[in-house]
Amino acid sequence: xxxxxxxxxxxxxxxxxxxxxxxxxxxxxxxxxxxxxxxxxxxxxxxxxxxxxxxxxxxxxxxxxxxxxxxxxxx
Amino acid sequence: xxxxxxxxxxxxxxxxxxxxxxxxxxxxxxxxxxxxxxxxxxxxxxxxxxxxxxxxxxxxxxxxxxxxxxxxxxxxxxxxxxxxxxxxxxxxxxxxxxxxxxxxxxxxxxxxxxxxxxxxxxxxxxxxxxxxxxxxxxxxxxxxxxxxxxxxxxxxxxxxxxxxxxxxxxxxxxxxxxxxxxxxxxxxxxxxxxxxxxxxxxxxxxxxxxxxxxxxxxxxxxxxxxxxxxxxxxxxxxxxxxxxxxxxxxxxxxxxxxxxxxxxxxxxxxxxxxxxxxxxxxxxxxxxxxxxxxxxxxxxxxxxxxxxxxxxxxxxxxxxxxxxxxxxxxxxxxxxxxxxxxxxxxxxxxxxxxxxxxxxxxxxxxxxxxxxxxxxxxxxxxxxxxxxxxxxxxxxxxxxxxxxxxxxxxxxxxxxxxxxxxxxxxxxxxxxxxxxxxxxxxxxxxxxxxxxxxxxxxxxxxxxxxxxxxxxxxx
Numbered sequence: 001x002x003x004x005x006x007x008x009x010x011x012x013x014x015x016x017x018x019x020x021x022x023x024x025x026x027x028x029x030x031x032x033x034x035x036x037x038x039x040x041x042x043x044x045x046x047x048x049x050x051x052x053x054x055x056x057x058x059x060x061x062x063x064x065x066x067x068x069x070x071x072x073x074x075x
Numbered sequence: 076x077x078x079x080x081x082x083x084x085x086x087x088x089x090x091x092x093x094x095x096x097x098x099x100x101x102x103x104x105x106x107x108x109x110x111x112x113x114x115x116x117x118x119x120x121x122x123x124x125x126x127x128x129x130x131x132x133x134x135x136x137x138x139x140x141x142x143x144x145x146x147x148x149x150x151x152x153x154x155x156x157x158x159x160x161x162x163x164x165x166x167x168x169x170x171x172x173x174x175x176x177x178x179x180x181x182x183x184x185x186x187x188x189x190x191x192x193x194x195x196x197x198x199x200x201x202x203x204x205x206x207x208x209x210x211x212x213x214x215x216x217x218x219x220x221x222x223x224x225x226x227x228x229x230x231x232x233x234x235x236x237x238x239x240x241x242x243x244x245x246x247x248x249x250x251x252x253x254x255x256x257x258x259x260x261x262x263x264x265x266x267x268x269x270x271x272x273x274x275x276x277x278x279x280x281x282x283x284x285x286x287x288x289x290x291x292x293x294x295x296x297x298x299x300x301x302x303x304x305x306x307x308x309x310x311x312x313x314x315x316x317x318x319x320x321x322x323x324x325x326x327x328x329x330x331x332x333x334x335x336x337x338x339x340x341x342x343x344x345x346x347x348x349x350x351x352x353x354x355x356x357x358x359x360x361x362x363x364x365x366x367x368x369x370x371x372x373x374x375x376x377x378x379x380x381x382x383x384x385x386x387x388x389x390x391x392x393x394x395x396x397x398x399x400x401x402x403x404x405x406x407x408x409x410x411x412x413x414x415x416x417x418x419x420x421x422x423x424x425x426x427x428x429x430x431x432x433x434x435x436x437x438x439x440x441x442x443x444x445x446x447x448x449x450x451x452x453x454x455x456x457x458x459x460x461x462x463x464x465x466x467x468x469x470x471x472x473x474x475x476x477x478x479x480x481x482x483x484x485x486x487x488x489x490x491x492x493x494x495x496x497x498x499x500x501x502x503x504x505x506x507x508x509x510x511x512x513x514x515x516x517x518x519x520x521x522x523x524x525x526x527x528x529x530x531x532x533x534x535x536x537x538x539x540x541x542x543x544x545x546x547x548x549x550x
Contacts, residue, residue, distance in 0.1 A: 017108070017113055017116075018108055020113075020116055020117075020120060021108055021112050021113055021116040023116075023120075024115075024116035024117075024119040024120045024123065025112060025115060025116050025119060025345065026199070026347055028198075028199055029112075029115065029199045029345060029347075030108075030112055031107070031109045031111055031112055031440075032107040032108075032109070034199065034200065035438070038204075038208045039198075039200070039205060039208040039209050039506060040208075041208065041209060041210070041211055042209050042210070042503070042505075044210070048499070051495060052214060052492075052495065055491050055492040055495055056217065056492060058491065058492075058528070058531070059221070059488060059489060059491075059492055061535070062488040062531055062534070062535060063485070063488065065534070065535045065538050065539060066481060066484065066485060066488070068538060068539070069481070069538045070481065072538075
């Protein structure tokens with residue numbers, strides 16, 4: 001996920017267009033800024049980790065229930 | 076060849092601004108202007124010019140320029156499986172408990188989607204990108220897997236609705252599905268987010284076709300009003316079937332793809348923090364229109380309940396046929412057309428949400444402003460997912476209604492983990508600054524999560540130990 005890429009630049013950009021783009025868009029709306037400037041990763045607290053895992057387990061379990069229902073439905 | 080200019084050079088005569096995400100100003104390194112930037116800047120220029128003018132007409136024009144993602148996401152979620160869930164609800168329960176219940180589910184959708192408006196406008200990033208960046212690839216891939224599985228299953232059901240809706244007019248399944256793929260592709264030819272949005276908005280308004288269908292059934296408005304304000308108890312108590320319908324109706328309004336779609340669409344449209352108020356109005360208006368269409372669908376099939384007809388074996392087109400004695404051929408045709416439209420608009424929005432999410436995590440260009448050559452992976456993911464789902468629908472012998480209801484149930488089950496990501500992102504002061512959720516919004520969001528987890532657990536109990544439903548007031 002560390003991969004970066006460069007979107008192709010517009011073939012011909014006039015000075016008016018450049019000025020217009022810079023005036024109309026906020027700095028981090030520019031594609032080149034978005035591509036090279038990402039949000040830093042945050043550290044999860046133990047409570048957040050527990051919540052994440054609890055909901056993941058809930059989801060896996062409930063998907064099992066759905067599969068069971070389909071299986072009984074088919075039978 | 077890339078044409079590069081330095082930021083100070085480009086900003087000559089303009090005031091540098093910094094976004095809440097980038098508290099530090101953008102570096103003065105060379106900047107590449109892309110085709111996508113130019114298109115988005117043109118859209119933003121129109122917004123700025125309109126905002127600068129005073130009066131009612133400029134305000135209305137500003138509203139017109141800024142609405143879109145909210146209405147699209149809400150009417151897009153009134154999709155094939157959703158309309159079928161509402162139709163099954165009307166046919167099975169008539170007018171009563173579910174009238175206020177459906178209004179409540181759309182209120183829940185408003186609470187959730189409002190958070191994506193703020194997040195998208197403040198960060199200019201899509202939902203998948205923020206999850207990957209902020210929580211890392213481990214949790215990011217989990218979230219992507221939930222989205223992709225859910226989106227693919229839902230897309231299958233959209234093509235079921237398309238097939239069934241056109242089936243009413245005698246269109247063969249293969250022709251119906253191929254025509255839908257053609258429409259989906261044509262909408263992309265514009266290569267402009269703005270044009271694409273207006274076309275799909277126009278198509279989405281057709282969702283209201285269920286209103287005249289409902290009027291043709293001559294509903295008893297007194298009963299509807301009473302049901303709305305008194306919220307009568309669930310008829311027959313909690314049973315396995317009622318729990319399934321309850322979950323299907325919740326899943327018809329709040330699903331993970333909506334979070335990803337609206338935030339990405341807001342970033343693609345170029346909305347900023349100045350536009351959040353309009354984003355909220357857009358979302359509430361979308362929810363109001365979708366509520367009207369959902370209630371109309373339920374009212375339209377209520378005669379089947381009044382005449383003690385079973386909905387158990389009805390599929391989308393069969394609902395239309397079953398209604399024909401009550402609303403005539405034209406009414407039934409409108410109902411079938413509505414099913415087609417619901418499937419068509421959702422097929423477009425859902426496949427777009429997958430393409431946005433894929434582009435964001437694979438770091439590939441992802442915008443409806445991109446020409447095909449520059450956004451190959453974006454358009455290919457969008458089209459290939461739709462083609463795969465459409466192909467599955469042509470396999471004979473698929474139990475349609477059952478699949479459709481279960482898809483909505485799966486959406487409800489996948490929502491709590493998706494909402495946790497959203498809740499944490501929108502409360503991330505580093506990213507959101509002053510736009511973090513206020514306490515009341517957090518209370519509402521936690522209320523929605525509690526209802527969703529509770530509904531999921533109720534579904535689990537109804538499947539594993541149906542007799543235990545008696546403990547929570549069922550039988």
